[in-house]
Amino acid sequence: MPTIAAAELGALTPAILVLALAVLVLLLDVFAKPATDRAYAAWLTAVGLVAAAVAGLLIGDAGTGGKPIFFGALAVDGTAVFTNTLILLSAAAIALISSPFVAAHATPRGEYYALLLLAVLGALLLAAATDLLAMFMALETMSIALYVLAGYQRTNDRSVEAALKYFITGAFSSAFLLYGIAFVYGAVGGTNYADVHAAVADAVKAAAQGSDPGAIGTRLLAAQPFLVFGMLLLLAGFFFKIAAVPFHMWAPDVYEGSPSPVTALMAATVKAASVVALVRTVVVPFVDLQTAYPGWGYPVFVVAAATMIVGNLGALMQDNIKRLLAYSSVAHAGYLLVGVLAVAEPAGRTLAGGVLFYLLVYTVLTIGTFAVIVLFGSERGENTSISRHYAGLGWRRPWLGLAMLVFMFGLTGMPPTAGFFAKFYVFAAAVKAGYVNLAIIGMLTSLVSAYYYLKVIVYLYFREPREASEGLESKTTTAVALACAALVLGLGVVGAVYGWADTAAGGLFALAGVR
C-alpha cells in the first residue's frame, strides 16, 4: 500500500498553516466578546499569511524535487513556490486593506478573514495541482469562499447582486470544467496530468503515422475526439475564471458590487492562481499536440486577441473606477493569454518566466490600486465615480495620489514601472514564438488603455474638486499602497526579480518531459 512520505507533508506546510489559521480566526471570533474590535483579526491574518509565505520560501519543495506528491495530486515545484509566495503575500496585503473597509461598510466579524483564508487555501492548492480532480477541488474551495465574500455587505443590494452573479457564472465555469474533466477522463482513463500527457503523446504519435503530414489534426480529431473536446471545455472553464472574452460578462457587475478588497482578491490573487492552473492543466499536458499540430492554439489566439480588444474598448467609457478596473482586468487577462500561448510554443518556452513575472506585477498593481480605492471611499459609500469623487483628490491626498499615478502608469505599461517590463517580457515571448501579430494587437490596445488610465490621472490632478469628502484614513492601508507603488517602481528595474520568475518557470514542463 502506498504511503505519504513526511517530506510530502512538509512541502505543504504553507497550505497547512493557512488552514490552521482559518480555524484559529473562526474560533477566536466565537469566543471573543461581541463588543471587541475585530481589527486584531486583520493583523492576525496578515501576520499569519506572511509567516506562511516565509515558511514556504524556506522549505521550498522540501526535498520532493518538484515531483508530483500525494499520489500525483500536487507538485510543489519552482512555479508553485513562486505562485504560492505571491498568493500568500498578496492575501496578507488584502487582509490589511480590508480592515478599514470592514470597519466602515460591513458588519465587522471574524468570518470575513476566515473566508479570505479559505479562499487563499484553495488558491494555493490550485496553483500546485497536477491532477484534474485535485485541481477541481482546489478551485471550488477557492470559489465558494469567494461567493460568500462577494456578498459580504448583506444590506447592500449591489453586493448581493454581485454575489449571485458570481455564483451563477462560477457554477457555469465549474460545469464546463467538470464536463471537460469527464471527457478527458473518458479518453485517457486517468485524471493525473502525467497520464493525460502520455495519452496525448500516444494519440499524436498514432495520428502522425500516415502519408499526409498535413492531415494530422484531422486524423487526431477523428481518433480522439473526446480528448480534444475535453481540452476545449477545460479551456472554456478557465476562460470564465480569468474573465477572458467571451466569458467576461460577469466581471464588471461583480467587480463593481463586491467589497473593494474582495474585488482586489478576485482580480489579483485568484487570477494568478487560475492562470498558473491553466498552464498546468491545459498547456503542459497537451504540449505534444502543439508540437505536432500548431493549429490547436487557434482558439486561444482568437480569445487572446478578442480579450485584449474588448477589455480595452469596454474600459474606455467607464466612469466607475471599479468597473473600469474590471474591464482593465479583462484586458490584462488578454495580455496574459498572449504569454500563455507563447509559452505553449517551443520557441517561447524559454521565456515562460514572463507570465509569472506579469502575474506578480499585475497583482502588485491591482492591490495597490484597490488600497487607494478603499481609502478614497467614505463612511457612507465607496465613492467610486472618477469624475465626481476623484476630481482634485491627487492634491488633497498627495501620497495616495502619487501612488495612484504610479499604478495608472504601471497598468498602462509605461517605463520605468514594472508594468512596462511585464509587458515587455510577455510580448517578447510572443514575438519569439512567432506571434508578432498578437504583439502588435497588444501594443495597439495598450495605447487605447493609456486613454482611460490617463483619465484617472486627469481627474486626480487636473480637475477642481467637486465633493467635500476626502476619504478614509488608515495608516496601514496607506502603507500598503505606498509599498505597492515602491514595488511597481522597483520590481522591473531590479533584474533579479525576473531572474527568480524565470528560474521558477523552468520546471513547468518537467512533467511533460520537455524543456
Place this chain on the structure above:
Amino acid sequence: MHGDGSILLSLILWLPLAGALIVGLLPRDEAGMARGGALAVSALVFVLSLGLLAGFDGTDPRLQFVESIPWLPKLGIGYRLGIDGLSLWLVILTTFLTPIVVISAWTAVTERVREYMAAMLVLETGMIGSLVAVDVFLFYVFWEVMLVPMFLLIGYWGGQARVYAAVKFFLFTLVGSLLMLVAVLYVYFKYAALNGGAYSTNLADLATLAVGGKLSVNEQWWLFAAFALAFAIKVPMWPLHTWLPDAHTEAPTGGSVILAGVLLKLGTYGFVRFAIPLFPLGAAAFMPAIAVLAVIGIVYGAVVALVQDDVKRLVAYSSVSHLGFVMLGLAAMSPQGVSGAMLQMLNHGISTGALFLLIGVIYERRHTRRIADFGGLTKIAPAFAAVFLVTTLSSIGLPGLNGFVGEFLILLGTFLSPGLAGAKVLAVIAATGVILSAAYMLWMFQRVMFGPVTNPENEHMSDLNAREWGYLTPLLVLMVVMGLFPNLFLKPMDASVHLFLSNYRAAVSAERAALDAPAAVRPANVVR
C-alpha cells in the same frame, strides 16, 4: 577612447532626478526653496556637461565617455551610455536650456512650484537619458519616461485647453513608440537567432545586422517604418504634426521651450542614431518619401503660420516648417545636408526656445497671446522689442545669425545630394520656405511691435527686468556666435557625421553590388 571609465555621463544623467526627489520632498509652502534648488541642480548639471565638451575629442568619430554595466544580463540588456559628435551638442543644449527654463518660471509659475520644478528635473533626466543611451532598450525606457513629466506639465500648468492638449500629446507620442517596441523585439530576436542565441540590445551589436543580407530589404523596410513612425511623430513630420500646435500653445512657457528646444530634436536624433544606422536599406527606400514630406512640411508649416492670430500657435507652426528643413537635410544624405541638419537642430532649439521665452514674458504681463491685442510695443518696451527683433531675425535665418548657416547648409546639401531623386526641385521648393518664414515672422513682428498703441491695457506694460535679461542674454550671445563662428559647433560633429554617412553608403552600395551580381548567386532574400 576619450573619457572612458569616467562616470561623468551618469552624473549628468542622474543628478536631475536626485534633484527632483529632493525638491519634491521640500515643504509645500517653500516655493523659493523649490526654485532655488531646481536652479542649483540644473546649473550644476550644465557645468558638469561642459566637462564633456572639454574632454571630447572631435577627431574621434566613435562613442566617447562610454559606460557599460550589465543590467539584465540574461536578456543582454545593459546600462550602456556614450556620446559622439551627433549627441554631444544636443546634451549640452538640454543642460543649457533647463536652468533657463527654471529661471523663466520664477514668477510665471506660482502654483505648486515644487511639483513644477520636480517635473522639469525628471524631464531633464529623461531627455539626457534618451540622448546618451546607446542600448536600444535603455533608450526606449528614457524615451517613454519623458512623456510623463511633460504630460503633467501641460496638463496642470497649461492654458485653457490644457487637458485636451496633454492627452493628445501623450497618445500621439505613444502610438509610434509602441510599434517601435515591436520592431525592437523583432531585431532583438533576429540578432539572437543569427548569433547562436546570444541576446543583446547593444546598439553596436544590433547595427551589425544592417549589412551582409542579415536583415533582408523587406525586413529592413518594415523595421525602418516602425522606427520612423515613432520618430516622425516626435519631429513632427507632416502629416503627423497635429499634436504639436495644441501641445505648444497650451503648455506653460517652460514646457514649450523644452518641447521646441529638445523634445522635437529627439525625433530627428532618433533617425540619426537608431533608425538609419540600424536599417540603412530600409532608410534608403524611404528617403525620397521623407524628403517630399519634409518639403511639404516646410511649405505647409509656413503657410499655416501666416494665418495664425495667436503668437504661440504661429511659432508652433514655424517649428513644423523648421523641422521640415532638418528632415530634408537628413534625407539628402550628403555631408553638407547632415551637418546642416545637426546644426539646424541646435539653431532651432536656441531661436525657438528664445521666442517662446519672449512670448512667455508678454503673456505673464498681459495674459493674452493674441496678435490683435498688441501693437506698438516698441514704444512701451523698447528693450523687449529689440531682443524680440534679434530672435525673429535669427529664426528667419538672417545671415550673420545662427539660423542662416543651418538652412544654407541644408539647401546646399539637398542640391548636391548624391542619391535623392529630384533633389534640385525639392531644394528650390524648400527655399520658398525661407522666404515665407520671413513673411510670417516679420508680419507678426510688425503687428505686435509697430504702429500706434491700439490697446490701452498695454500702455503700462513694463520692459524686460534684470532676471529676464539674465536668461535671454546667453541665448542672444549664442545666436550671434553660432552665426559668426559656425565651425566651432560643426567641427566636433564632423568626424561622427562622416562615419555615419560612410556606414550608410557602404550598406547601400553593398546592396547595389548584390543586385548587380548574376541572378544565380543573388541571395534569395534580396529579391522580393
